Amino acid sequence: MLMGDILELNATKYPDKVALITDEGREFTFAELRDRSNRLANALTGLAATGDRIAILAENIVEYVDAYYGVPTANMALVFLNYRLNPHELAWIVNDANAKVLLIERHYLDAMLAVRDQFPKVEHIVVIGDASGLSGVSGYDALTAAASAAPLPRPTEDDIAWQLYTSGTTGRPKGAMLSHRSLITALLNAIIAYDVRQTDSHLYSFPMCHVAGYLITQHHLMGASVVLQRAFEAGKWLEHVEKYGCTTGGLAPTMMNFVLQHPKLDEHDTDTMRSLLYGAAAMPVELLKRAIERFGPVVCSGFGMTELGGNVLYHPKSDHVRATQGEEHLLAACGVPMAFAAVKVVDENMNECPPREVGEIVVKGEQLLKGYWNRAEATEEAFKGGWFHTGDMAWRDEEGFFYIVDRMKDMIITGGENVYSREVEEVIYVHTGVSEAAIIGLPDEVWGERVVAVVAMKQGIGGGDAVSAEIIKICRERLAGYKCPKQVFFIGELPKNVSGKILKRELRDQFAG
Known part of the structure; x- marks a missing residue:
């Protein structure tokens, strides 16, 4: 299965169902998203070649969703750019990726043009938004409107679909290459673990330049709708849950803290939320207790990272309920392995640690990255012993629950x-x-x-x-x-x-x- 199949299948089954609602209230059906992504894919074939990298610098907008599916459909790899980085850092990533095309929201354009000499390999800049009066660039709307929505020759499942750069908390970021197979496996893992349903309405609040974007595609794979926040804001999050009757959502600990501290928290009806995933960073237990107290037995979590294409451990709602019924230690756990992932804790000699002994989490499975872009040595080091080394230190208990204690470097x-x-x-x-x-x-x-x-x-x-x-x-x-x-x-x-x-x-x- 390929990334483009997600929209193709659902455009066939539910052509008129709303697949996406933007922060501004614009609605797009599965058929419309399928056609938009195909138009982008066809347009890109005139700008770049098979296997080329296409970078995108934008907030959470429908054009980003187009790129999620359209770039891989063109048999090219989408390079995610974090808009919180400064232009010099962004230019370094664009250049490192050898990107041939840069898709960019208009309000980021001037800053990137100021460092244009730092990414000379980019041959085409495509502006999302008003491109009138600009020279040397193309307009996204005009480019895609002139393109066909017809299907293209299919990539293979092992072709690279997304290339996400590690967050760089310990040095220069590395490009993690995720294939169609990697991503689809991660989506299936998540759908099984978190009970994603066709009737769900998911409120997406993480930046789309983060691997958490798989939350969008996993819901689309099941034929569910997604409500997209352009950027997280606690008050707007509460409004969207109530207005659209959102049933699932995801928040990082900092986001959860902002929601729980919002002065109008109790003025909003959030009872439709049946599954609230927390992740992306360690959740303080005291904050988690407050979340359970406010939202009820709906919270769940997992453990993942960029290189894993999503989560490989999951901590379902049922275990959080156990925690509220006397087994409070489970609040500190991050879950058990997902269906299609092998996860264990090992010592420095790759021997599996007995229960309650701290070691490093290592992972095997088809959802893993194929490697780091142009970093053969880093790839070899990461897969030492045939398992991917996460760099996270943890222990597991007798039931098989994993407990993160620290990053090795921290x-x-x-x-x-x-x-x-x-x-x-x-x-x-x-x-x-x-x-x-x-x-x-x-x-x-x-x-x-x-x-x-x-x-x-x-x-x-x-x-x-x-x-x-x-x-x-x-x-x-x-x-x-x-x-x-x-x-x-x-x-x-x-x-x-x-x-x-x-x-x-x-x-x-x-x-x-």
Whole structure:
């Protein structure tokens, strides 16, 4: 099965069913989306060749959905560009990908043209929006309107469909190549695990330049509708749930926090929401408890990453219900392996760890990336021993539930003892004034590294020495002394990448001095 088949099959079964509703209220049926994506595919064959990379820089708009399906249908690979990066960073990715075409929303054009000399391999720039009066570029609407909606020769399932660059939390991003087979397998895994239904209406709020975009395509594969937020805003999220009767949704922890703190939260009816997925970053247990209390037994989660094309572990609603009925430890779990994924925890010699012993999560399955673009050594290292190495440290219990403890690169070694940042962060969230927290290690002449907390307080609540002492006291009451932060720094907002993961590297750089 190919990515383009998702729209083709549903345009045959449900041609007049609304497949997409944009933030502005525009509606598109499955037949309309199929024709739009085919027109884009045909237009691209006149601009690039089979196997070429097509980059896109845009927010969550219908043209992005066109590209999700249309670029792979043309047997080209869609390169996702994170609009939160600066133009120099974006130019580096475009150039690294050898992109031949750049699809770009009008309001990003001027900034990218200012660094045009940094991505000379791009032969065509296609502007989404008003392209009148512009020279040296094409207009998206004119280009696709002139193209045929007829089907094209079919790619193979092993051809690359999407190329997503890793978030770069530890260095230069790498292009993860996901084939049609990778993506379809990830979608089937998710549909089975999360019980996606044809009658669902999904509210999509993550940036479409993130691998979480598979939430859109998994719902389309089942013939379900998608309501698209151009960019997440908590008030609008609540309005959309109520207005469109959304039954499924997904939020990163930071998004969930904004929703739960919204002053009009209880003025909106969210009872239609039957499945609320959280993910993209670690969810503090205290925040999760608040979410369950407000939305009821509808929350679920999983574990995945860019290179996996989606999730490989899932933590269904039923296990969250168990957690509310006395098995609270399950709130800290991230689930069990999905149907088509092999997942285990191994030590440094690739031996599987016994229950409750910390090791690295490794994965096998057809949904894995085919490799990193032009990074043979990085690909070989990632697949050492025949399994993909996630870089996430975890343990599993006797039931098979996995529990993430840290990224390998974020683990702190102080005085020869390992400190897993998430364990300490969970304790800090016990302080009711804390909005966000990150534990990092800073160089220390005596201990090698010292444990430091960086905290953002809730709106209207200040930091200072007294609050710092309270946080440290809470930690000392619940943790071994070596795990407790020696210092607490207060900051307005923690830096994050597009998926909502806290950029601890930036925090280490900021506070190391």
